[in-house]
Amino acid sequence: MTPAVTRRANDAWEALLSAHARLIKDFTAEDIWREVSMREYDVLYTLSKCREPLRIGELHRDVLLSQPALSRMVDRLAERGFIERQPDPMDGRGVRLSLTDTGRDVQRRIGHRHARGVARAMTARLSPDELRQLETICSKLAH
């Protein structure tokens, strides 16, 4: 690997990091996180994408939290009536998580408002073509 490519890779990572930080700050500043924090929303959103109940371990692959932190967040969200924990009939160690009706409702409501903020921020800075490129490239990075 040439020094030039190494340099380019690091510049790209630094830019990604800056973009992420900037956008997270912008989105956090939006006044829609009264019911759930952005991190909690992330969990609800991930669950909303799956028809079948998710194991905590599977959820952990998508969420940037340690397993214990995620376990406790699930505690709180269950306590508040947003998600439901059920023992996994296939595996006595496991837990199956699903949204409650309330949880699904909250996710949809917050999600709708959040999505508008995301669209506003992204389209203000990028062309449709750039949006497509970004998604393609980031998808490669994620897998």
Next chain:
Amino acid sequence: MTPAVTRRANDAWEALLSAHARLIKDFTAEDIWREVSMREYDVLYTLSKCREPLRIGELHRDVLLSQPALSRMVDRLAERGFIERQPDPMDGRGVRLSLTDTGRDVQRRIGHRHARGVARAMTARLSPDELRQLETICSKLAH
């Protein structure tokens, strides 16, 4: 804004978020964070880029931490001898931060190893052209 563009914007953001989470996890797993955590490194790195001492407020623009959290992280890093706080002669409220020699040394050492990990991860998934596109697009998002 058409629904299709809104959709595209949200897909791009979701991909960016996934890529970020995945890479952060990968980099965190690297065995180079004995002396400083990745978040602490981020502060040292930001300071290393600036010739003149930085104000905490300026640092705060680059780092994804609340102002109080950053203030305390600076405390700890100063306590450990990595950075130096000096009163700002121009502004009695302000503090000017700079790396100590030790801090600069640690930043360089960790930075070198980290950069190799970054290059490895990024070039394994993206072509040089994609790296360039990613940097261009993310730079637009960051400003």
Next chain:
DNA sequence: TTCAGCTCCATGCAAACGCATAGAGTTGAG
């Protein structure tokens, strides 16, 4: 010059985090 309003950083405090580890359940070699 004064002082109300602002900016900057630090601190009190409760919530949330990560690391290490425990406990319960699964799996596969013998």
Next chain:
DNA sequence: CTCAACTCTATGCGTTTGCATGGAGCTGAA
């Protein structure tokens, strides 16, 4: 069948975080 090794989730504990706020210093209109 047995049991050592492994997987999955939860818990103990010290650290770090964010929110609310405090105190000191700046600034500009009166």
